[in-house]
Amino acid sequence: MALDPNRLTRNELVQLLNSTALGESLTRSRLDRQMNRAGRRWHDGRHIRLVDYLRWLIREVDRPEKPAIDARAADLARKNAETWRSQNIAPLPDIVNLERRERARADFRSFCETYFAPTLYRGWSEDHLRVIDKIERAVLDGGLFAMAMPRGSGKTSLCEVACLWALA
């Protein structure tokens, strides 16, 4: 029985394409994937139109390649380098006042008053001074403590400045 190239079943197409001197070129599962990818451009779900199928294949084969893995890796490396450059603050400026810096390094209260006066502008209460002392001991000698203070009294600001002092 002669085959109708405009109305090939999946099995017929697979058998036809695998019957050439090139050997096996198409499997049923591969054809199913192609049919899913192509929508209904060259088939109606059951039958395949050979010429339309070949035209689609030609476009697939000649479609420009996606960027290779190497190109993507190079792009990632470039972005990482840009990020590193934007995050790097070197070179550090010269020390303006060595004595002031050493004093602030050794004393948390002095650090707050010297470098964060605009943030911690309200002046110290007795509670603040106790907390400052506790923070200082925790940073220098280690330890844990809990602090409870009224809202708006500077708990978060003090903790943030304490982290910077601990790193300095």
Add this chain to the structure above:
Amino acid sequence: MTTPITDPFDIRALTVAAAAKLLKVAPKTIRAHIRRGLPLVDLPDRKAGKRIDLIVYGAWLNQQEQKRQHDGA
């Protein structure tokens, strides 16, 4: 989108021009595929030149697509 297959096309022995017309692609596309290794059919009549077999073309295109996906993976 159905492309009718009618005489005088013999899909197993097409010239480049006839294949291009049937497939609605540029002849240079088919010539590029021939340069890349698409096997052609030898006709008994040597004057007729080499021809394109659409079944072989389909098999070859599938192998190229497979190779391309394998290289890109």
